[in-house]
Structures are given as structure tokens and as C-alpha cells.
Amino acid sequence: xxxxxxxxxxxxxxxxxxxxxxxxxxxxxxxxxxxxxxxxxxxxxxxxxxxxxxxxxxxxxxxxxxxxxxxxxxxxxxxxxxxxxxxxxxxxxxxxxxxxxxxxxxxxxxxxxxxxxxxxxxxxxxxxxxxxxxxxxxxxxxxxxxxxxxxxxxxxxxxxxxxxxxxxxxxxxxxxxxxxxxxxxxxxxxxxxxxxxxxxxxxxxxxxxxxxxxxxxxxxxxxxxxxxxxxxxxxxxxxxxxxxxxxxxxxxxxxxxxxxxxxxxxxxxxxxxxxxxxxxxxxxxxxxxxxxxxxxxxxxxxxxxxxxxxxxxxxxxxxxxxxxxxxxxxxxxxxxxxxxxxxxxxxxxxxxxxxxxxxxxxxxxxxxxxxxxxxxxxxxxxxxxxxxxxxxxxxxxxxxxxxxxxxxxxxxxxxxxxxxxxxxxxxxxxxxxxxxxxxxxxxxxxxxxxxxxxxxxxxxxxxxxxxxxxxxxxxxxxxxxxxxxxxxxxxxxxxxxxxxxxxxxxxxxxxxxxxxxxxxxxxxxxxxxxxxxxxxxxxxxxx
RNA sequence: GCGCUCGUAGCUCAAUUGGACAGAGCAUCUGACUACGGAUCAGAAGGUUGGGGGUUCGACUCCCUCCGAGCGCGCCA
Numbered sequence: 001x002x003x004x005x006x007x008x009x010x011x012x013x014x015x016x017x018x019x020x021x022x023x024x025x026x027x028x029x030x031x032x033x034x035x036x037x038x039x040x041x042x043x044x045x046x047x048x049x050x051x052x053x054x055x056x057x058x059x060x061x062x063x064x065x066x067x068x069x070x071x072x073x074x075x076x077x078x079x080x081x082x083x084x085x086x087x088x089x090x091x092x093x094x095x096x097x098x099x100x101x102x103x104x105x106x107x108x109x110x111x112x113x114x115x116x117x118x119x120x121x122x123x124x125x126x127x128x129x130x131x132x133x134x135x136x137x138x139x140x141x142x143x144x145x146x147x148x149x150x151x152x153x154x155x156x157x158x159x160x161x162x163x164x165x166x167x168x169x170x171x172x173x174x175x176x177x178x179x180x181x182x183x184x185x186x187x188x189x190x191x192x193x194x195x196x197x198x199x200x201x202x203x204x205x206x207x208x209x210x211x212x213x214x215x216x217x218x219x220x221x222x223x224x225x226x227x228x229x230x231x232x233x234x235x236x237x238x239x240x241x242x243x244x245x246x247x248x249x250x251x252x253x254x255x256x257x258x259x260x261x262x263x264x265x266x267x268x269x270x271x272x273x274x275x276x277x278x279x280x281x282x283x284x285x286x287x288x289x290x291x292x293x294x295x296x297x298x299x300x301x302x303x304x305x306x307x308x309x310x311x312x313x314x315x316x317x318x319x320x321x322x323x324x325x326x327x328x329x330x331x332x333x334x335x336x337x338x339x340x341x342x343x344x345x346x347x348x349x350x351x352x353x354x355x356x357x358x359x360x361x362x363x364x365x366x367x368x369x370x371x372x373x374x375x376x377x378x379x380x381x382x383x384x385x386x387x388x389x390x391x392x393x394x395x396x397x398x399x400x401x402x403x404x405x406x407x408x409x410x411x412x413x414x415x416x417x418x419x420x421x422x423x424x425x426x427x428x429x430x431x432x433x434x435x436x437x438x439x440x441x442x443x444x445x446x447x448x449x450x451x452x453x454x455x456x457x458x459x460x461x462x463x464x465x466x467x468x469x470x471x472x473x474x475x476x477x478x479x480x481x482x483x484x485x486x487x488x489x490x491x492x493x494x495x496x497x498x499x500x501x502x503x504x505x506x507x508x509x510x511x512x513x514x515x516x517x518x519x520x521x522x523x524x525x526x527x528x529x530x531x532x533x534x535x536x537x538x539x540x541x542x543x
Numbered sequence: 544g545c546g547c548u549c550g551u552a553g554c555u556c557a558a559u560u561g562g563a564c565a566g567a568g569c570a571u572c573u574g575a576c577u578a579c580g581g582a583u584c585a586g587a588a589g590g591u592u593g594g595g596g597g598u599u600c601g602a603c604u605c606c607c608u609c610c611g612a613g614c615g616c617g618c619c620a
Contacts, residue, residue, distance in 0.1 A: 029559070030562095031558095031559085031565095032564080039562090041561095041562065054600065081562090081563085081600050082600075083562080129620095271618095282616075286618045287618095291618080295619085295620090322614045324615085325546090325547055325548075325614065325615060326615040326616060394556090397556075398549065398613055399556085400554090400556095402554085405554085406555095417568090419582090420583075424579080431579055471560095475560080480559095483567085486568085487567090490567090493584070496584090497584045501579060543582070
């Protein structure tokens with residue numbers, strides 16, 4: 001329908017001398033129902049080019065499209081400064097219902113514009129020096145869900161977790177474990193959490209900090225995997241930082257940069273001249289320290305080079321915490337210098353999450369061991385509630401999580417609202433079977449009887465699903481799916497409340513209405529299954 | 544000090560990427576169960592979108608400037 005209107009409008013514009021591709025005609029769904037089903041701002045956009053008054057142009061568009069004989073087009077009018085509003089007959093919504101049923105769980109709101117582009121999606125990547133806490137893991141659901149959304153849009157998504165299994169922090173972890181084991185002082189920069197004591201008890205290896213640290217970080221990583229899996233986050237690869245260093249990938253990276261004259265030795269260290277060479281960084285960066293050990297950035301450059309140039313990903317998306325934003329410029333400079341088109345490297349920054357408990361907010365620190373673990377939160381709220389909570393807001397909003405509130409009001413979490421809608425759908429199906437009510441094939445059902453405002457509202461919501469998924473993908477904003485599914489649930493609850501679906505006596509006259517409503521419910525079920533799977537929230541047949 | 548991000552109802556967050564009267568949930572108040580699950584529905588109240596300028600048909604959105612917050616600014620990661 002939108003395409004029909006776009007074509008029609010583009011035709012009018014071309015008759016007036018402006019060549020516009022139909023897909024470039026902006027169509028919007030007005031917020032207010034009085035403004036019609038579809039609206040275009042074309043007259044406002046092109047009036048100046050034609051040297052016309054916007055309202056005059058709008059009137060021309062209005063008249064000509066009105067005469068075009070488009071199906072379902074009931075009324076066209078000009079409003080405001082020059083909007084053209086299209087009012088459609090409800091038949092176009094009944095077609096939506098057919099479309100949902102026809103395409104089903106597999107096909108509805110699915111796209112192929114990703115064109116199988118291979119995307120490497122890295123997220124969470126918290127250091128395995130302690131259990132994953134709420135701050136580290138908060139955007140995990142977001143990254144995971146983004147992957148699901150992109151996969152549905154035709155991308156080939158590869159999820160990856162970069163494991164920091166080398167370097168100073170691992171040694172500090174080892175020293176902390178050994179200190180606990182032998183009852184000595186934990187070093188100043190050591191890890192204080194009780195999990196260190198727990199690890200120390202089961203450690204039986206040599207009293208070597210590096211060995212103990214490796215061992216401990218491997219143990220911790222397994223716990224991290226379990227935690228993430230418990231909220232439905234799975235990875236295709238856990239990529240070891242040590243493997244990058246040991247494989248010589250860092251040296252290869254440095255050599256490539258050296259050939260381009262971007263490397264200097266200074267004070268015994270190896271520097272990347274990302275600033276001096278005019279690449280846009282705010283200062284030069286050390287890649288290899290004077291003691292020969294690689295810096296984090298050195299490893300990360302080699303890692304990203306590996307993603308692009310060794311493994312050949314078409315696109316790399318990293319979700320970093322705000323505390324890593326200082327690294328973005330250097331990384332982009334590095335990739336640019338290596339000949340990678342940096343528009344293929346998207347670094348999304350997730351703002352910090354602050355926790356409030358007992359009315360007070362506190363800093364979480366893995367070192368001090370005073371963090372709230374993600375496991376704890378999952379245990380308190382359940383994985384679905386945690387996921388949905390994290391998928392409520394946008395990445396660049398610093399979230400505040402009041403633990404007392406989410407715990408005490410966990411029943412008010414929107415997750416129950418949407419799951420309840422799904423449970424009601426399932427309940428209807430159970431009752432239908434109990435009463436032995438047959439479902440008539442949709443092609444034999446008169447959908448024209450669906451005209452109750454609640455029914456139309458529901459159909460309108462269903463109609464917006466494909467666009468929502470597309471936007472969520474293109475804008476890397478999976479939380480839009482959350483907003484949408486809440487809208488669907490609200491529309492469904494309203495419909496359910498006002499519109500009886502299963503009539504007591506199936507032989508009475510309104511069985512036609514019952515059949516149409518049953519298909520509407522089925523469409524809601526299909527859409528819910530899709531949306532829930534994109535969010536990674538489970539569908540419950542009973543609650 | 545410099546850089547990045549942000550500031551929206553009492554609280555937690557949205558807002559079709561520049562669109563029409565800025566929307567939800569929680570909290571507060573008032574109503575609604577003889578169909579199928581009341582974990583629901585309907586309504587009320589709540590705002591100068593941090594302040595001030597600018598750009599234009601039109602600004603929460605873009606530009607400038609103040610104010611305020613978070614995060615960076617290591618041969619840590």
C-alpha cells in the first residue's frame with residue numbers, strides 16, 4: 001500500500017517536472033488517527049524547488065492521487081502547512097492479516113537486505129578476572145538481540161567475545177589467589193572479592209602468579225559463559241587475546257604499519273604515530289612496551305586486523321562500554337592505516353549503568369569486590385525480566401537501576417505484561433480445543449467483519465512490525481522491538497478485554513466473527529513468537 | 544583544562560532520525576469481572592524537552608553558547 005502511494009505521488013511530481021524515485025517519497029504513519037493512515041510531506045519538501053506554495057502543491061498532489069483509482073483509497077486531504085493525508089478503507093488492514101498468516105513465523109518481518117554480508121559482532125568481552133557484574137553484562141542482551149535482529153534481516157552474524165587472558169591483570173589475579181591460599185597480604189592492585197578465596201581453596205598448582213592467574217581466569221571464564229548462557233547469550237567464538245600475541249599477529253600488524261612509516265621506536269618502546277602522522281588521534285600510542293610486552297591497544301589492533309584482513313569479515317561491530325571510548329579513535333586510525341574502510345568498523349558505545357541500593361548509589365569495582373554480580377540479578381528477577389529491562393532503553397542513555405525497585409516490583413516489569421498477552425493467546429487456543437471449535441481455513445473466512453476499533457488498532461500494530469524490525473536493524477537499535485512488542489501486547493489486551501472471541505454457542509450467527517477473530521489472534525501469536533525470539537525472551541504458554 | 548556521550552512528567556525510560564497537540568510504565572486518584580486467565584481494561588492528574596540564542600514552512604532532534612552529569616585523557620585493560 002505504501003509503495004502504491006509512493007508511486008502515485010512520484011508520478012504526480014514527475015508530471016510537474018521533478019524526478020523523484022518512488023522510494024524517496026517520504027511516507028509516514030501519522031500519530032493521530034484523524035490525520036489518516038498514511039501521510040506524506042512531499043509538498044513541503046518539493047515546494048521550494050518548484051517555486052510554489054506548499055499548500056498549493058499539496059492540493060495538486062491531493063487531487064491527482066485521489067483520481068488515480070488506487071485500491072482502498074477512501075479520502076485524501078491536505079492538512080497543516082502542506083501535509084497530504086491518505087485515509088484508507090479498512091480492507092487494507094485485512095490484507096495485512098492475510099500477509100501475516102501467509103508469511104508466518106519464518107517469513108513475516110524478515111528481510112534480505114543484509115545480503116549475507118558477514119558481520120563480526122563483538123560484545124561484553126569483560127575481563128575474566130572476576131564474575132561478570134551488572135555493569136559489564138548490562139549491554140549483553142542488547143548485543144545479543146542486535147545479532148538476532150540483523151540475522152533476520154539477512155546478515156550473516158558471527159558473535160564474538162574477546163577474552164583478556166594475558167597480561168598484567170592475569171598476573172595480579174594469580175597473585176591475589178596465591179595470597180589467599182597462603183594467607184598473605186593481597187597486593188595493592190589485587191582482587192579483593194570473596195570469589196578469590198573460593199578459587200584459592202581449589203587451586204593446587206605451583207606458586208607461580210602467572211600460572212595461577214591463567215588457571216583462575218580459565219575457571220572464571222567458564223562461569224562467565226554459564227552466566228551469559230543463562231540469559232540466552234551464546235557466542236560463536238571466544239577469541240583469546242593470548243593467541244593473538246603468540247601467533248605473531250601483532251608483529252605482522254606492526255610490520256605493515258612500519259612499511260607505511262607509521263612506527264617509531266622511542267625510549268625502547270614501539271610507537272604507533274597515530275597523531276604525529278596526522279591520522280587524527282589525539283596522541284601517539286605505544287604498541288609494545290620497553291619490556292617487550294604488548295599493550296592492550298597493540299593486541300586490539302592485531303585483533304581487528306585479524307577480523308578484517310585475515311578472516312575477511314565485511315563489517316565489524318563492537319559494543320564497548322563508555323569506559324573504553326578513549327580507544328575508539330586509536331582503533332579507527334589503526335584500521336584506516338591498514339587500508340580498511342573505517343565505515344565498515346562500527347563502534348557502539350554503551351553508556352554506564354549505575355546501581356542504586358538502599359537509596360544510595362555506589363561504584364562497582366571488580367578489584368574491591370563490591371559489585372553486584374549479574375548472576376545475583378538474574379536470580380532475583382529471572383532471566384526474561386533482566387533481558388527485557390536491559391532492552392528497554394537506547395545504548396547511549398546512561399541507565400539507572402534501582403535494585404530495591406526492580407526487586408520489589410518485579411511483578412511490574414513489562415516482561416510480565418507481554419508474556420501475559422502471549423499466555424492469553426495460548427489459553428484461547430486451549431479453550432478452543434476443549435470446546436471442539438473448528439478453525440475454518442482463512443481463505444474461507446470473511447475478514448471484512450473485523451471492524452471494531454480494538455481489532456483495527458491491533459491490525460495497525462501488526463502492520464508496523466516489518467518496518468520496526470528494519471529500523472531496529474539499520475539503526476542498531478534492538479530496543480525498538482521492545483517498544484513494539486509492548487504496543488502489540490497493549491493492543492491485544494485491549495482487544496481481548498472488549499471483544500469476545502470464543503462464543504459459547506458456535507452455531508449461532510456470529511460464528512463468522514469468531515472465525516475472523518481467531519485468525520487475528522493467530523496473527524498475534526505469530527508476531528509474538530517472532531518478536532520474542534528477536535528479544536531473546538521466552539514465550540510462556542502458562543504463567 | 545581537552546575529548547566523547549548525555550540532560551525529556553515526582554521516578555525509570557521512549558519519541559517514526561527535522562514533522563502535525565512530546566508518549567509509555569511505575570507511583571497517586573477514580574471507575575470496570577455472569578463468556579475466554581483482573582498479572583487485564585477505561586479515565587484523571589502530571590511538561591516552557593536544563594537555560595539562552597540561531598537555522599526553516601516546522602526543532603526533543605541540526606548549529607553556537609552557558610549550566611549540570613557520566614566516561615575517557617597510562618609503557619592499565
